[in-house]
């Protein structure tokens with residue numbers, strides 16, 4: 001595009017980003033990448049490093065909730081300035097895909113006769129938020145797809161460009177967010193919506209809690225691991241509790257009643273909430289098929305006759321915005337857990353699935369799951385009718401289901 005036509009707001013948004021190296025624990029069974037790499041805001045770096053290591057050193061390594069792909073946001077027309085500090089012992093960079101920038105200085109790469117904009121120290125990048133949507137960024141100092149490189153260990157994130165004058169709030173607290181996978185987006189004159197960032201990635205280097213490569217219990221061979229946003233829920237960790245064949249079906253192995261919630265981040269909404277999924281592929285090699293149950297979207301969100309989809313193929317480095325038709329619960333206003341997953345079954349089995357949890361009653365932070373896990377609060381969208389409060393006769397999803405943790409409800 002011609003930069004002279006760039007719709008500048010005059011706003012400059014500045015982010016101080018650092019890359020840190022820590023073991024990334026992918027689930028509560030203790031599967032981990034010993035060489036995890038992630039971008040963090042500098043102000044969060046020390047806390048994330050300290051708490052992640054504390055959780056890692058438990059008898060069974062445990063994930064730390066703030067270990068997530070970094071997602072930052074800007075308004076259309078903003079200029080984004082990123083100070084990237086690299087304290088690790090290798091050259092690194094941040095390369096954004098799809099936004100305008102000057103290739104000499106802000107490419108985050110070392111290409112031909114262009115200036116080398118990777119760093120072993122500190123560098124400033126300038127990006128122009130000239131298009132609404134979601135844009136992947138990743139390390140381009142080492143673009144190889146091997147375990148010796150960086151992307152496979154998690155060195156990617158995203159910038160989301162929101163409509164002019166939008167604000168982004170924390171769905172749990174209602175406070176303004178500096179970064180985060182999930183946000184509630186408020187734009188003057190438009191309906192508020194839930195925004196969910198979902199990163200698929202693959203070919204992970206994973207050890208189990210004993211420091212060994214995981215084995216597939218069915219084949220006895222090495223088991224691979226696929227992930228969503230630095231988490232994975234492989235079926236090798238969800239073996240049947242009995243020898244009864246009825247105890248091994250899909251509806252049991254994915255049941256939160258039987259095994260607890262899956263590790264990849266769950267999306268939360270009240271039924272009817274407008275919602276956009278910002279789908280990204282941060283991985284290095286494989287193509288995946290994102291499939292969401294019970295919901296659909298249009299291939300081109302702003303084209304009312306565009307093809308309606310409930311699955312989309314996504315390759316490394318691609319990004320899509322899925323503007324969900326009729327919002328959370330779709331036209332049939334489903335409440336409950338809606339699964340989404342890679343539709344290539346080996347990837348699904350190796351961990352690439354999680355849930356969209358759609359509530360019918362207000363979750364104010366006092367609720368508990370049947371297994372006593374606290375339910376995080378979820379701020380209602382301010383332009384929608386307040387969800388009804390729970391009462392003795394209406395405990396809300398999932399508490400109205402008659403079941404026992406550890407068993408599949410009848």
Ligand SMILES: [Cu+2]
Nearest residue numbers: 288342344347
């Ligand atoms: Cu896949």
